[in-house]
Amino acid sequence: MTTVWPRIEPLLARVEKPARYIGMESGSVTPEHRNGQVSWLLLYPDTYEIGLPNQGLQILYEILNERPDACAERAYAPWVDLEAELRARGLPLFSLETHRPASAFDILAFNLSAELIYTNVLNCIDLAGLPVRVEDRPDDAPLVLAGGHCAYNPEPLADFIDAFVIGDGEEAVGEITAVVAAAREHRHSRAQLLRDLATIPGVYVPSLYEVHYDGPAVAGIEPRYPDVATRVEKRTVADLADWPYPKHQLIPLVEVVHDRLNVEVFRGCTRGCRFCQAGMITRPVRERPAEQVRTMVREGLRRSGYDEVALTSLSSADFSGIDDVVTDLVGDQEGTGCVSLSLPSLRVDAFTVGLASQIQRVRRTGLTFAPEAGTWRLRSVINKLITEDDLYASVDAAYSQGWRRVKLYFMVGLPTEMDDDTLGIAELARTVVAIGRRHTKGATATVSVGGFVPKPHTPFQWFGQNDIPELGRKVGLLRDALRRSGAQVRWHDPAATFAEGIASRGDRRIGRVIERVWRSGGTFQEWSERFALDRWLDAMAAEGLDPHWYVTRHRHRDEVLPWAHISAGLHEDFLWDDWQSALAEHGLPDCRWTPCYDCGVCTDHALEHVVGSAVPPAGGSQGTGQDLSEGGAVPVRFLEVARAR
Amino acid sequence: MRGEAGHPIRVRFSKLGKVRFVSHRDVARAVERAVRIEALPVAFTQGFSPRPKVSFGLALAVGYESRAEYLDLELRDAVDPERLPAALSAALPPGLDVTGATALAARAAALQEAVSHVGYEVHVADLAPAALTDATHAALAAETLPVPTTRKGRDVVVDLRPGLEHLDVVGEGPAAFLAVELSTRTRSARPAELLAALRSLAGVDAGDGEDRVLRTHQWIERDGARLEPLEADRAPLASAEAGPRALEACA
Numbered sequence: 001m002t003t004v005w006p007r008i009e010p011l012l013a014r015v016e017k018p019a020r021y022i023g024m025e026s027g028s029v030t031p032e033h034r035n036g037q038v039s040w041l042l043l044y045p046d047t048y049e050i051g052l053p054n055q056g057l058q059i060l061y062e063i064l065n066e067r068p069d070a071c072a073e074r075a076y077a078p079w080v081d082l083e084a085e086l087r088a089r090g091l092p093l094f095s096l097e098t099h100r101p102a103s104a105f106d107i108l109a110f111n112l113s114a115e116l117i118y119t120n121v122l123n124c125i126d127l128a129g130l131p132v133r134v135e136d137r138p139d140d141a142p143l144v145l146a147g148g149h150c151a152y153n154p155e156p157l158a159d160f161i162d163a164f165v166i167g168d169g170e171e172a173v174g175e176i177t178a179v180v181a182a183a184r185e186h187r188h189s190r191a192q193l194l195r196d197l198a199t200i201p202g203v204y205v206p207s208l209y210e211v212h213y214d215g216p217a218v219a220g221i222e223p224r225y226p227d228v229a230t231r232v233e234k235r236t237v238a239d240l241a242d243w244p245y246p247k248h249q250l251i252p253l254v255e256v257v258h259d260r261l262n263v264e265v266f267r268g269c270t271r272g273c274r275f276c277q278a279g280m281i282t283r284p285v286r287e288r289p290a291e292q293v294r295t296m297v298r299e300g301l302r303r304s305g306y307d308e309v310a311l312t313s314l315s316s317a318d319f320s321g322i323d324d325v326v327t328d329l330v331g332d333q334e335g336t337g338c339v340s341l342s343l344p345s346l347r348v349d350a351f352t353v354g355l356a357s358q359i360q361r362v363r364r365t366g367l368t369f370a371p372e373a374g375t376w377r378l379r380s381v382i383n384k385l386i387t388e389d390d391l392y393a394s395v396d397a398a399y400s401q402g403w404r405r406v407k408l409y410f411m412v413g414l415p416t417e418m419d420d421d422t423l424g425i426a427e428l429a430r431t432v433v434a435i436g437r438r439h440t441k442g443a444t445a446t447v448s449v450g451g452f453v454p455k456p457h458t459p460f461q462w463f464g465q466n467d468i469p470e471l472g473r474k475v476g477l478l479r480d481a482l483r484r485s486g487a488q489v490r491w492h493d494p495a496a497t498f499a500e501g502i503a504s505r506g507d508r509r510i511g512r513v514i515e516r517v518w519r520s521g522g523t524f525q526e527w528s529e530r531f532a533l534d535r536w537l538d539a540m541a542a543e544g545l546d547p548h549w550y551v552t553r554h555r556h557r558d559e560v561l562p563w564a565h566i567s568a569g570l571h572e573d574f575l576w577d578d579w580q581s582a583l584a585e586h587g588l589p590d591c592r593w594t595p596c597y598d599c600g601v602c603t604d605h606a607l608e609h610v611v612g613s614a615v616p617p618a619g620g621s622q623g624t625g626q627d628l629s630e631g632g633a634v635p636v637r638f639l640e641v642a643r644a645r
Numbered sequence: 646m647r648g649e650a651g652h653p654i655r656v657r658f659s660k661l662g663k664v665r666f667v668s669h670r671d672v673a674r675a676v677e678r679a680v681r682i683e684a685l686p687v688a689f690t691q692g693f694s695p696r697p698k699v700s701f702g703l704a705l706a707v708g709y710e711s712r713a714e715y716l717d718l719e720l721r722d723a724v725d726p727e728r729l730p731a732a733l734s735a736a737l738p739p740g741l742d743v744t745g746a747t748a749l750a751a752r753a754a755a756l757q758e759a760v761s762h763v764g765y766e767v768h769v770a771d772l773a774p775a776a777l778t779d780a781t782h783a784a785l786a787a788e789t790l791p792v793p794t795t796r797k798g799r800d801v802v803v804d805l806r807p808g809l810e811h812l813d814v815v816g817e818g819p820a821a822f823l824a825v826e827l828s829t830r831t832r833s834a835r836p837a838e839l840l841a842a843l844r845s846l847a848g849v850d851a852g853d854g855e856d857r858v859l860r861t862h863q864w865i866e867r868d869g870a871r872l873e874p875l876e877a878d879r880a881p882l883a884s885a886e887a888g889p890r891a892l893e894a895c896a
Contacts, residue, residue: 010855019707251678305679305682
């Protein structure tokens with residue numbers, strides 16, 4: 001059976017948004033599956049609308065399809081209505097391009113972007129017709145791989161995933177392809193193939209490791225064989241200029257999230273926000289040359305017909321080439337039509353607002369700032385060094401330049417947080433509304449509040465998460481304080497935050513819990529209408545595991561963390577010292593433009609920052625007022641020099 | 646609404662194959678992208694959030710195919726309509742193909758108001774041709790054809806009979822299909838509702854199979870004659886020449 005389309009087609013008339021299952025996006029390819037090619041099915045275990053824009057998946061899709069020895073197709077989690085139709089007829093999960101059954105591929109590779117989608121990973125493996133547990137898979141079953149940010153704590157999925165890729169996948173997917181092709185040629189058993197894969201840097205094969213326990217605690221994680229690495233180091237692409245992907249971004253026929261041209265301007269972030277896993281695990285900063293960004297924007301707009309482009313990164317106003325790229329876009333409206341530009345940014349300063357007003361001449365509806373915490377004290381703890389003056393000046397600039405709504409993002413449940421900090425959010429919001437009303441009577445502000453979940457490989461990995469009643473109490477405090485204030489409060493369900501906490505810092509035993517939640521029908525757990533905490537608590541109880549031990553307990557320094565054998569390149573001393581600095585309310589400026597703190601990423605791995613300028617754009621500095629113009633001790637390479645070689 | 650100085654163009658396109666599962670709204674977005682890819686000098690709406698001036702005719706239900714979809718484009722500069730089918734088809738997803746275009750008379754009525762009749766070919770699943778023929782005769786003989794359905798989220802009963810202009814079984818055996826013409830002027834009937842009524846008359850429930858619906862025609866009735874929308878409001882040749890440029894939308 002090469003395609004199940006004739007059996008899928010009649011089902012599509014009865015499901016919601018059937019165009020999610022037909023493929024045909026501009027930029028997609030229809031592989032021939034030639035003999036000898038290693039075939040990959042790249043899976044995003046959430047709906048098409050959420051998964052399609054994922055840049056990681058699109059980059060690997062192109063890289064694999066450019067290789068003569070590989071081909072790649074895609075699949076996303078079918079919504080519950082189609083899943084029911086498929087199961088009722090014994091039909092499998094299928095690829096979008098040629099509608100092949102998932103089990104006809106050599107490799108199923110999952111992108112893991114959030115912990116609550118773990119049950120969907122099991123559901124997809126099961127819908128593919130494979131045993132969900134690694135040890136039950138026959139020799140000829142496809143390999144099940146996973147990568148993405150959540151792979152930095154692979155243990156909760158260790159029972160279900162044959163191998164994880166830690167870090168950037170651009171190079172690793174080619175090496176895996178070669179190993180799988182060689183194993184097939186030499187007729188290696190599945191067990192031997194897994195040993196082969198473990199020789200690839202950045203590849204972690206959980207079944208080759210034994211976890212020892214001491215009561216509830218993890219006592220050690222050791223390889224079962226002497227030639228298997230005791231610690232798996234992440235992969236890092238040294239120079240983004242070598243990887244101008246995606247060259248042909250997928251243009252979906254269905255409206256998706258981030259439905260626009262997305263061009264990655266740099267990878268990595270050294271702002272050093274202590275809660276932020278992405279910032280910690282993707283170091284160092286690697287900028288794309290501004291000229292390459294301009295080309296990707298120009299060509300991307302021309303071929304896609306999009307009228308919006310996002311310059312993506314963890315903080316795009318920090319991109320050295322930002323002025324050039326924005327000027328280029330704004331000046332080139334003749335060729336591109338009316339293009340608007342969006343710019344995710346951590347910076348809260350006049351420069352960012354100025355950029356925004358330059359590029360968003362129409363549609364000035366909402367502008368978003370993320371101070372994350374309500375007081376300077378707590379922002380020093382989390383190292384989000386935005387002063388109130390900076391925030392108010394930015395907000396003033398935004399309202400005065402025509403924006404009518406400001407969105408403010410905060411977290412509750414941060415380390416050392418006291419009620420004064422929570423109430424500080426209300427005070428900031430009230431002041432923001434008051435500033436807005438000076439400019440326009442209809443000024444509003446929206447305050448979005450999320451519960452903080454400590455993440456592996458961050459300075460806060462030792463912190464005990466707030467429990468549900470405490471998060472609920474803080475949200476209540478804030479709502480009371482903001483009644484009749486003109487600011488609207490939105491908050492994330494503390495129960496879902498708790499479940500995320502179980503999966504986020506879970507060990508290998510949590511796999512059984514995820515399996516139970518899935519078997520009880522708990523798919524799409526990040527969708528509030530599908531989430532039920534009881535499934536998680538019942539599963540924990542059935543496995544004899546105490547959720548509070550996993551979620552709300554403070555870890556101590558000498559304890560073996562479940563991800564101790566996975567390395568994001570960060571010295572454990574650096575993380576611990578940064579945790580102590582946090583508790584001492586001591587902030588650290590960005591190491592891109594200041595002396596090195598020896599976090600370990602550059603110094604131990606022969607890496608360096610790749611940036612275009614020794615100073616931040618417009619001298620911005622997160623508002624610390626510090627002189628950041630002295631580089632020097634930081635391992636850094638400047639782009640113009642590098643390009644001229 | 647059309648500006649005095651604009652160059653309205655009417656375009657006919659087909660929607661065939663897998664792309665039939667794309668919603669009306671998403672087809673509209675694909676057309677907007679195609680217009681930008683081809684850099685057509687389209688006029689934009691004024692205001693806070695300018696949109697290209699593209700207006701669509703009657704919505705086609707998700708899953709239906711069509712050889713007769715229409716849309717009107719408002720251009721700032723004159724463009725040879727003959728150039729449009731190839732250019733737009735290349736920029737549209739497979740299955741969406743522009744099959745005709747014409748310069749439109751100024752102040753032509755919008756498609757949504759002008760179109761009076763729609764024709765369909767329907768392959769009815771799991772209903773034998775004989776039973777289908779009997780149900781067809783019963784439907785045409787009936788004074789009223791009430792079907793329970795939903796309108797704007799409310800359960801209502803609509804009478805399909807006044808809008809049913811023509812109904813006929815064409816061909817034999819598995820290839821037999823229903824030729825249907827519906828008026829859009831009375832409370833408009835939908836093919837799915839008509840099929841529900843026919844199944845009800847035949848005393849059978851909908852099975853596992855999929856009814857395949859193909860829209861074959863749209864007509865504008867004028868002075869007793871039915872006109873194809875490309876013919877109905879074709880511009881006199883002179884107005885296809887370049888007129889004064891409309892305001893730059895991005896200014």
